[in-house]
Amino acid sequence: MADALWMRLREVRWGDYEVSTGKAERLDKLLQDLASRKEARAMRASQDVWRLLCSGGIRSAAVPVIPFLVEIIDVSGDNVRCEILDILKSCALGVDKLESALGEQLREALITARNDLFWLRRKAKGDVAIAVESFYDAAV
Secondary structure, X not given: OOOOHHHHHHHOOHHHOEXXXXXXXXXXXXXXXXXXXXXXXXXXXXXHHHHHHHOOOOOOOHHHHHHHHHHHHHOOOHHHHHHHHHHHHHHHHHHHHOOHHHHHHHHHHHHHHHHHOHHHHXXXXXXXXXXXXXXXXXXX
């Protein structure tokens, strides 16, 4: 049986990664909130995750976060999906500005995300369809 999201989040050594405010130790809690069924909580978390990963340039914590974002998008409502896709798009747009090793790791994570989200691209409608196409355009 697969471990619960919160258990897998606890396995990541978040202190080894950087976010816009310093060390990434808050990300496990924010990702749990992002996966919440309570839309208001998930929306607040999405804004915090974007700010920590993307504000002022992409941070190293984006690499371990991307697979979790892909997983969370599967259980999210449309508004939260759009926010997660915006985070993914921001990461894709900023990947070329990173140092080569980190940039390569992030690029690989984004390619995997793009492949894993193919199901969403095929079934999305409305704002989610626009957001997923925007991510796909950025992640080329």
